[in-house]
Amino acid sequence: GFARVDVGREARQGLPEVVYGPGKTAEQVKAIVAGLLAHNTGPVMVTRVAPEAAGEILTGSPGGTYDPEARLLLWRPAAIGSFKVMVVAAGTSDRPVAAEAATVCAAVGLDTTAVHDVGVAGIERVLQVRERLQAADAVIVVAGMEGALASVVGGMVRSPVVAVPTSVGYGASLEGVTALLAMHASCAAGVTVVNIDSGFGAAIAVHRIAQAWGGRR
Amino acid sequence: GFARVDVGREARQGLPEVVYGPGKTAEQVKAIVAGLLAHNTGPVMVTRVAPEAAGEILTGSPGGTYDPEARLLLWRPAAIGSFKVMVVAAGTSDRPVAAEAATVCAAVGLDTTAVHDVGVAGIERVLQVRERLQAADAVIVVAGMEGALASVVGGMVRSPVVAVPTSVGYGASLEGVTALLAMHASCAAGVTVVNIDSGFGAAIAVHRIAQAWGGRR
Amino acid sequence: GFARVDVGREARQGLPEVVYGPGKTAEQVKAIVAGLLAHNTGPVMVTRVAPEAAGEILTGSPGGTYDPEARLLLWRPAAIGSFKVMVVAAGTSDRPVAAEAATVCAAVGLDTTAVHDVGVAGIERVLQVRERLQAADAVIVVAGMEGALASVVGGMVRSPVVAVPTSVGYGASLEGVTALLAMHASCAAGVTVVNIDSGFGAAIAVHRIAQAWGGRR
Amino acid sequence: GFARVDVGREARQGLPEVVYGPGKTAEQVKAIVAGLLAHNTGPVMVTRVAPEAAGEILTGSPGGTYDPEARLLLWRPAAIGSFKVMVVAAGTSDRPVAAEAATVCAAVGLDTTAVHDVGVAGIERVLQVRERLQAADAVIVVAGMEGALASVVGGMVRSPVVAVPTSVGYGASLEGVTALLAMHASCAAGVTVVNIDSGFGAAIAVHRIAQAWGGRR
Amino acid sequence: GFARVDVGREARQGLPEVVYGPGKTAEQVKAIVAGLLAHNTGPVMVTRVAPEAAGEILTGSPGGTYDPEARLLLWRPAAIGSFKVMVVAAGTSDRPVAAEAATVCAAVGLDTTAVHDVGVAGIERVLQVRERLQAADAVIVVAGMEGALASVVGGMVRSPVVAVPTSVGYGASLEGVTALLAMHASCAAGVTVVNIDSGFGAAIAVHRIAQAWGGRR
Amino acid sequence: GFARVDVGREARQGLPEVVYGPGKTAEQVKAIVAGLLAHNTGPVMVTRVAPEAAGEILTGSPGGTYDPEARLLLWRPAAIGSFKVMVVAAGTSDRPVAAEAATVCAAVGLDTTAVHDVGVAGIERVLQVRERLQAADAVIVVAGMEGALASVVGGMVRSPVVAVPTSVGYGASLEGVTALLAMHASCAAGVTVVNIDSGFGAAIAVHRIAQAWGGRR
Amino acid sequence: GFARVDVGREARQGLPEVVYGPGKTAEQVKAIVAGLLAHNTGPVMVTRVAPEAAGEILTGSPGGTYDPEARLLLWRPAAIGSFKVMVVAAGTSDRPVAAEAATVCAAVGLDTTAVHDVGVAGIERVLQVRERLQAADAVIVVAGMEGALASVVGGMVRSPVVAVPTSVGYGASLEGVTALLAMHASCAAGVTVVNIDSGFGAAIAVHRIAQAWGGRR
Amino acid sequence: GFARVDVGREARQGLPEVVYGPGKTAEQVKAIVAGLLAHNTGPVMVTRVAPEAAGEILTGSPGGTYDPEARLLLWRPAAIGSFKVMVVAAGTSDRPVAAEAATVCAAVGLDTTAVHDVGVAGIERVLQVRERLQAADAVIVVAGMEGALASVVGGMVRSPVVAVPTSVGYGASLEGVTALLAMHASCAAGVTVVNIDSGFGAAIAVHRIAQAWGGRR
Ligand SMILES: Nc1ncnc2c1ncn2[C@@H]1O[C@H](COP(=O)(O)O)[C@@H](O)[C@H]1O
Ligand SMILES: Nc1ncnc2c1ncn2[C@@H]1O[C@H](COP(=O)(O)O)[C@@H](O)[C@H]1O
Ligand SMILES: Nc1ncnc2c1ncn2[C@@H]1O[C@H](COP(=O)(O)O)[C@@H](O)[C@H]1O
Ligand SMILES: Nc1ncnc2c1ncn2[C@@H]1O[C@H](COP(=O)(O)O)[C@@H](O)[C@H]1O
Ligand SMILES: [Mg+2]
Ligand SMILES: [Mg+2]
Ligand SMILES: [Mg+2]
Ligand SMILES: [Mg+2]
Ligand SMILES: [Mg+2]
Ligand SMILES: [Mg+2]
Ligand SMILES: [Mg+2]
Ligand SMILES: [Mg+2]
Structure with a gap:
């Protein structure tokens, strides 16, 4: 074939x-x-x-x-289990990528919630969801432009943080390359990154985390 | 100060x-x-x-x-716990980065092993360590040049895989940028990536994984 | 004119x-x-x-x-001779480039076979075609994304390997540039590379190989 | 001559x-x-x-x-006037660039204060200096790596914000190019940017601001 | 929502x-x-x-x-105040970006004028508007191609200069990236830069300048 | 170990x-x-x-x-066989890379000759060695700067041509990247390319060609 | 207006x-x-x-x-004078750029001829027009892909050579950037370069040459 | 040899x-x-x-x-002839490149003068030498950073203008690449460009101009 x-x-x-x-x-x-x-x-x-x-x-x-x-x-979506993942997106234009991440997470059985439009230029919006972020077992950060949300969230929580750069923006955004590089250069230690616009990749990364531990308990 | x-x-x-x-x-x-x-x-x-x-x-x-x-x-290194991480490096020149990853993993209490010189150009060398890779709770893949080891390992194991591109190589390696981009473009789903030469970053990413689950059990 | x-x-x-x-x-x-x-x-x-x-x-x-x-x-296609070339492609999206390579190879008289969807993230698929690859007089590897298949195949066979990076992928794939650079940085020695999406170029490269030896015998 | x-x-x-x-x-x-x-x-x-x-x-x-x-x-430094500028730097490695900015500001007569090591990965450190930032007539933000501090500060204050990307970092930092691009792609509106490591350029930009208004009153 | x-x-x-x-x-x-x-x-x-x-x-x-x-x-545009901003654009193709800058400036209450088609290749055209430029409280320079107008104007006036690179041009213009880099490398001290095509960003930057001084008087 | x-x-x-x-x-x-x-x-x-x-x-x-x-x-160099390879280099500064290619070729048993300083800016120098190039079973072209020699030689001979871009040159040469890209964009069909400065890679590529045919005769 | x-x-x-x-x-x-x-x-x-x-x-x-x-x-085209310019193009796809160069040259009064499809991969085609090239007062070389024609022609004639890189090609051609860089790195001394696809720019450059000498006689 | x-x-x-x-x-x-x-x-x-x-x-x-x-x-320098070339450099750091241009020009017999430190940020300095520039048979413009001097001079004179980008500057100057691209994107028509730091290349380009006309008179 x-x-x-x-x-x-x-x-x-x-x-x-x-x-x-x-x-x-x-x-x-x-x-x-x-x-x-x-x-x-x-x-x-x-x-x-x-x-x-x-x-x-x-x-x-x-x-x-x-x-x-x-x-x-x-x-055939999987039954929802006990592993809690939170998807947090910086801008309204990042919604489709965040939606891909959240939908795949739910499909593979993760207990998934999402919050949108949490840009760091209005830091209060991040602080308002801090407790919810800290309560998650893993966080997926979706952000285009300069990708700064990954650093801020990465420094707030102790759980795994997977960052998804998006191609949102214009000019110096270079269709997501700037956000990808910036997330790698992040001053928050232990944040990991997947490909531009790959909500899918982030969801599978979290599925690996949930599954590996599930397997050994 | x-x-x-x-x-x-x-x-x-x-x-x-x-x-x-x-x-x-x-x-x-x-x-x-x-x-x-x-x-x-x-x-x-x-x-x-x-x-x-x-x-x-x-x-x-x-x-x-x-x-x-x-x-x-x-x-004041932490006591070694039960979370098993394996560091696998592609070439002998990648050893210092792999050493940083392994030493930080051990320092934060992860049960750490390492294997070196497992380049994909001799695929037998990868197959020989397949069972050991599959037994780990998380894998850190360290590779320069084209970074292909991340894709091969990423497709072999079900646990989280954190890839570290290294600046090893010359010419088209572009001091690690090629490996970083290639690892992001990887055909293996759910592999995450940290900054070039950042064994440290990969270790902290695995520490987050180990800790998050530890906290909720 | x-x-x-x-x-x-x-x-x-x-x-x-x-x-x-x-x-x-x-x-x-x-x-x-x-x-x-x-x-x-x-x-x-x-x-x-x-x-x-x-x-x-x-x-x-x-x-x-x-x-x-x-x-x-x-x-006016040439009569098929005895020189065996195998075209191996990493993903289904690489099919058009692989088809260009295979069709030109056959047109110039090479004994051509092709196999598709052999991504390294499922290494078994590569191992399954290993003997066929080793039996060829030359191999053309077609791969986008991170281009890792060139390294794996390059380390398996002793015959000439010509790698064709493709523009398949998104984000960090940079429309084939990442695969091109990665194939050059490959840890497999003696793999050569042609331009992005140039199935044609790879076929002519193999035609040169077949013809040069044909001429001197 | x-x-x-x-x-x-x-x-x-x-x-x-x-x-x-x-x-x-x-x-x-x-x-x-x-x-x-x-x-x-x-x-x-x-x-x-x-x-x-x-x-x-x-x-x-x-x-x-x-x-x-x-x-x-x-x-011949100028006498210090009433225009208050605050220099805020993200990491200890950014100190020399911040020092150039602050020293030139003071030399041209600006009422200059500086605060160091205010990385966004510890957002409390930014919040602790929020009032001081809001009290300044202009703010110079000095940051390498991903440059996220510019977005956070840019969203906190109403005064002019001049961002200086630094060449601090390694790998994906690309010697300051990543921070420069990220600061331009910033989601905080009206932040302006000067050349990499140019504490001098930022100081002169603020001098222009102070002087223009001084001249017309 | x-x-x-x-x-x-x-x-x-x-x-x-x-x-x-x-x-x-x-x-x-x-x-x-x-x-x-x-x-x-x-x-x-x-x-x-x-x-x-x-x-x-x-x-x-x-x-x-x-x-x-x-x-x-x-x-609900703001009432026009006393702060004078001048928008100067290098070519007729830069008009839309200049228009965004000027329209936003006026909307937030700045006393705004604009002049178009002032390319440095006909330096007389710049010299003809020199007095008007020097009379402004701030200048926004809009230029694509090589962005040289920012350097020339930056050296003529003592007030703040905000440069907007545009994506106008072809080939080596690299869709505005060349102008952005050139404006940063400018030999005129204290010129600041915003994102490619961001007339909006420049206007808000000037609004910050006008507002900060307004607040302290 | x-x-x-x-x-x-x-x-x-x-x-x-x-x-x-x-x-x-x-x-x-x-x-x-x-x-x-x-x-x-x-x-x-x-x-x-x-x-x-x-x-x-x-x-x-x-x-x-x-x-x-x-x-x-x-x-333990191999005995010299009957496969004739010619190494042709564009400039005197390309000599070390050409030497690596020629020495490895000879070591693996290829009948190797080399000619240096054959830049296309003096096309007579290329025409003078045309017959020798046409008599070879394979040609390795070593060239930095713009790498044009690969296109000229690629259009002259019917045998396999392996091009090695070198890091020779300055400015727009981008340390070999320009030559690498130019060789890929070459208008001569079927020229293949190896990594920058990799005389080694070219030699092994030719060894594969010689060996594959040797094996099937 | x-x-x-x-x-x-x-x-x-x-x-x-x-x-x-x-x-x-x-x-x-x-x-x-x-x-x-x-x-x-x-x-x-x-x-x-x-x-x-x-x-x-x-x-x-x-x-x-x-x-x-x-x-x-x-x-109002100018009367044709005595200054002879020859436009030489590498491929048939470069024709529109060559046509722009030739049409502008003729419009400003240069004695203009053009020859097409003179790729260096068929060096005879270049040699066939050598005398015509040497008889011109200036030569415009139009070439995409690797731009090698500029080096070959630049080494053949003693008159001014203006090179126009074109965006013809795919993949590693990078829409003309590779040809532009390669023409700058050219081993032929004193070749000058204009922007990608700018037949217009090359024509005006030759007009400057013709006019400057005309003026002083 | x-x-x-x-x-x-x-x-x-x-x-x-x-x-x-x-x-x-x-x-x-x-x-x-x-x-x-x-x-x-x-x-x-x-x-x-x-x-x-x-x-x-x-x-x-x-x-x-x-x-x-x-x-x-x-x-064996050539006797000085009647062709007048002027070398104009933007900054004192550009002096070595300007010196290479001027010394080679004089060596091949051109009537050469040079003027330094003519940056466009002090446009008076350019206007002061305008008549001298207009009196030259050809002009070589040497400039680093943003290379704007080429556009300004290119719009002032009717004679050939050869621009030399230099590697002077830091950060966004990208070691001369920004100046090279900016000079190509220049809004002044018919300016030609040579390689970064190649005073030599510019001098030979002018030698071609002087010689071609000399030969036909
Ligand atoms: N090798 C490393 N690579 C990247 N980040 C590091 C490394 N070592 C320490 N860090 C981070 O650097 C920050 C401290 O920077 P500094 O204030 O300059 O000492 C800490 O937040 C660490 O998370
Ligand atoms: N000069 C060279 N350039 C690229 N690859 C090389 C070179 N020399 C040896 N190799 C390859 O490097 C691999 C050995 O790397 P290592 O294990 O670090 O010694 C071998 O598989 C060779 O094919
Ligand atoms: N043309 C523009 N360029 C850049 N930023 C803009 C532009 N227009 C609005 N913004 C910013 O975009 C943010 C709103 O984004 P959003 O939430 O997607 O509507 C606001 O904070 C504005 O500062
Ligand atoms: N500074 C320079 N920049 C670029 N090309 C040069 C320079 N000096 C000499 N050349 C050229 O280099 C060639 C000689 O190179 P080589 O054979 O290595 O000595 C000659 O054809 C010159 O045209
Ligand atoms: Mg919003
Ligand atoms: Mg090894
Ligand atoms: Mg598949
Ligand atoms: Mg610190
Ligand atoms: Mg106009
Ligand atoms: Mg030579
Ligand atoms: Mg043709
Ligand atoms: Mg000076």
Whole structure:
């Protein structure tokens, strides 16, 4: 066939391979989803799906849902467990990336909450959610422009912080590269970073954290 | 004084502030270390210390040790707990960064092992340590040049993987920038990345993971 | 005329000049193809041709074929010889570039096979094709994102390995620049690299290898 | 002679030309300083002077002073006026740049105070100086790494904020380029930026602000 | 809701939060504007609004105006005060950015004038406006390509100069990055810079200058 | 120990692992070389060795030789075979990289010749060696600055061409990055490229070519 | 008005200001052209004009002509003089830039010839036009990709050589930046370079050469 | 020998090959100079020679002179002709590059004058030399930082202007890359640019201009 789906991934890593939507026809996605539903037992997801394509794919594999803000297709979500993750986003334009992070987190069974529009230029907005951030088992920080929210949150909580730079902004933002570099240069120790706009990557990183500990208890 | 040490960090984040050695005189480091030993109770560390400076600083605050490969000064290491972290490095030139990661992990109480010279160009060397990697609660991957080891390991284990790009290499390596970008573009989902050569950052990221779960059990 | 086709190239290098499609009108391509068919005797190719233009050009010079995935127009393919080349691609999104490589290889008479979706994040998929890779006289590795497949394959085979970085990916992929740099920084010795998305360039590089030895035997 | 000092600058802009030390011999600097002292009446400064050179230059034009942290030579400082500027620096390594800013501010007659080691990773340290920041007529923010302090301070005060990115940090800091870009992409509106490590540039920018209003009252 | 508007900003910084238009639906902008009109008393602005969206938004909150060149929506402009700002632009293509700067300046109560097409390649055009530039309390310089106008004007006036690099030009202009870097490297001391194409940012920077002095008199 | 030498590489790829000298002590190199001499049977090499270190290492493993221009240590060179490689370098400053390429080629048994100072600005110099270039089974082109020699030679010969960009030049040469990019953008089809200054990489690439065909005859 | 045309330029520099078309409405261009025709006496040109706009503008100022390949509008071309310029282009895709150069050269009175598709990968094509190149008073070299033609031609002729990098190519071509850098790093001495795709800039540079000497005879 | 000096260059281009000093031993330079003096008749030059090496080389080929500011060795300077070139430099730190330009110009027989420290931030200094600039047959503009002087001078004179960006400056100057890009983006038409710090390249460019016209009169 046109693809060699990694069906062993669920056994190896605890989650079926997630399908990356762009560059695939609706036909191809339908076939891959059908294969994953048949050969794996956990949640099946397709990321970055346009609304037009979503409808057609869903008809091929009933039982799925589509989240238009996150642009995510989902079948067989996991039951929500006890691991609490909080997604915090700096600006309203960062919402789609934050939505992808939150939707994938929930799909893999994390107890997920989200808060938006918490830019550091209004530091009160960050202080208002400080207790909620400190109560989470992990935090995902979504921020474009200069990405400063990762440093501020990273210095406030003791739990793991995964930062997602976004391509939001213009000019010196360099389509997310500035935020990515700034998050790496962060003065807050132990903050880790994933690719630009990769809400998906951050969610899987937190899934690894939740799962690893779950496995050894 | 010349510095405002963040003595509240231990209460807030579970670990005293770690001192960044470069650009500080031995006199200044001695004063900061004395302050941290007096106002905090956990491990006190200074990173990136040259051998010449290390001796002088140690005379000011007895009871510390110096690791020349990691270039780390340490007082009051934590007792080793049950969280297992494995540091895996791609080349022999990546050893100092891997040493910084491993030494800081051990200092904060993680059960730490390390393996070196596991380049993907000899994939057998990776396969030989696969079981050991899968048995760890978290993995730190240290690699320069093209950073491919992060993708391979990221696809093998289900636990959190923190990748450290190093400045090892020449020409197209661009002093670590190529490895950093490549690790972000990695096809392995949920791998997170810290700054170039920051063994320290990776260790603290794993400390956050270990600590967050420890706190909620 | 509007162009000075290098009709001496076939005598000098063993293959007629290949036409680069973008920026030329169908009229212009037709005229160049007619000239090449008249003044040369080997395979005539036009790369990167959109489906709409292909039809019109084919009517001008009958006897040709169009491969829509490779976007290649071809007249007078060479007879397949004994030199075995294998094209291996990391992801399904890399298929068009891999198709260009494979189609040009076959057109110039190489015994060509291709395998897709062999990402290093599922290392088993690479190991499964190891013997096939080792049996080839040359290997073309097509990979975007972090380009790690080139290092892994480069360390597995003794034959020439030509790596093609692709513009697949987003964010830190920098439209193929990251993969190009990473492939150059590769820890596998003697892997060579061609331009981003240049399946064509890799195929001609292997044609040079096959031909040079053919000439001296 | 070897230089055409812009002696008209004092009349035109309210301050004699400031001498940039690097690349000039002590002999050359002595001659320029003598000329400025003779043909102008305001403060005369030389920036980025090494301690060794400072001594020799001072013997040529008595009455000057040398600040070793700021690396500044100064003759005829202005009387301190009523315009209050506050220099706030993120890390102890940013001290030399902050010192250059503060020393030049004081030399041109600004009522200058400075506070160091106010990193956003310990947001309390910023909140502790909030009132002092809000009481200033202008604020200079000095920060390397990710430069996040500029956004936080920019959102706290209503007065002009001039940000100075520093070359402090390693890896993804790109010798100050990351901080410069991040400060431009800042989510705090109306923060302006000067060149990397240019404490001098920030001080002159504030001098322009103080002077323009002074002139029109 | 979908956004947490920073309604405290007016009290803290003297101006309500300005809405960034891109990426928001007309519905969302209407709601935010209504909130700002209700909870704040000063000027309310939305930047970078396309003509199509402007009409619809204005129907939701009557009393506003739309400037198509500046692409700005405005309600409750401030009364014009005595602080004189001059906007000077290098080329006719820089007009939209200059218009954003001038329109925001006027909206917040600055006494604003503008002059266009003052490129340094015809230095007479700069000299012709020299007196007008010197009479301003602050100058905003808008220039793309090589950004040289900032240096020339910066050396002519004693008042604050805020430079706005624009994305005008092609090739080596790198979409404004060259002008941004060049303005930072400027040989004119004390010129400050804002983000590429951010006429808005420059206007707010001047508003800070005007306001800070206003407050202390 | 400190390293895990890939002793299986000779069986897998036809050549023992080559030791990368930088960052290793003479002690370490001695131990690795002794191991390779003991467990493998082919040529043993150490690249990028300074003259001072070379003497000491040679005393530890007698029978080796040191080439100071190539900075290569060599034991057990292979017998010279029939595969003819020509190394052509653009400028006299490119000599060390060309020497590394030629010395490694000869060490692995290729029939190697070299010609220097063949810059395209004196095209006669290239035309004078055209027949010699056309007679080679493979060509290695070494060039810094703009790397144009690769395109000219690539268009002259029918055999494989491996281009090595060098860090020779200043300013716009960007330490070899310009030559690397230019060689990839080359208008000559099928030229492949290795890392900046990697004469070693080019030699191993040609070894792969020679060996692959050797194996199948 | 919306623009301050530099009508003094003809007196100062021997040629009326040339209008840059992009970003101006047909209305605006018409007005500027009318002004230039009225207040100047030499050739009037508008560059980068789309065919649709050209027709409308021509109706406003009769007597002009439009060259669709060069995208140039022209009124009152100068009489052709004795200064011979040759435009040589590397590929057929470089034709539009070469056409802009040649059309502007002819418009300002240079005796202009052009030759296309002279890529260095077929060095014979360059050698065939060598005498014609050597007979020119100045040469304009237009080349994208790696820009090698500038070095080859620069080493062949004794007259001034102005190189125009083009944005032709893909991947490592970086939209002309690679060619621009490579032309600067050229091993041919005394070749000068203008902006990417600026056939216009090269033509004016040659006009300066022709005119300066003309003036002093 | 170690080099293939291009002795035909004098016949082909009117000037013997100029020796690039860096990376050559004094022995090698002596041999090349002796060869050029023997086989050519025009000026012989070596660029970028350190003072220590200069003395030794001069003993090998008597009759030469060394200019320490330009770092140039020269034998057999040409007689000064009637072509007038003016070298204008922006800052005192640009002097060495300006000196290289002026010394090479004089060596090849151009009537050369130079003026220094003409920064655009003091535009009067430019206006003061305007007549002298307009009287020259060609102008070389040497400037670092933002390179704005090239635009201003380019708009003042009708003769050819060759701009040399220098690596003077810090931070956003990016070691001359900013000035190089800015000069290309210049709003002054027909200014050409050579490599960073290449006073040599600018001088040869002007030599081409002077010579081409000389040849045809
Ligand atoms: N090697 C290191 N890399 C990055 N950050 C570090 C390192 N060592 C210490 N730090 C951080 O640097 C901060 C202290 O900086 P300073 O005030 O300059 O001593 C602490 O908050 C640490 O988290
Ligand atoms: N054109 C603009 N450029 C940069 N920042 C802007 C612009 N317009 C508004 N802003 C800022 O964007 C913030 C609002 O962002 P948002 O929450 O997405 O509406 C406000 O704090 C403004 O300071
Ligand atoms: N000059 C060189 N450039 C790039 N790679 C090299 C060089 N010399 C040796 N190598 C490679 O470096 C690897 C050994 O690295 P190490 O384990 O650090 O000795 C081997 O696999 C070689 O293929
Ligand atoms: N300072 C310089 N900058 C750039 N090119 C130079 C310089 N000096 C000499 N050259 C050129 O370098 C070439 C000689 O290089 P080489 O063979 O290494 O001596 C000659 O063709 C000169 O045109
Ligand atoms: Mg907001
Ligand atoms: Mg190794
Ligand atoms: Mg796949
Ligand atoms: Mg600190
Ligand atoms: Mg204009
Ligand atoms: Mg040479
Ligand atoms: Mg062609
Ligand atoms: Mg000066």
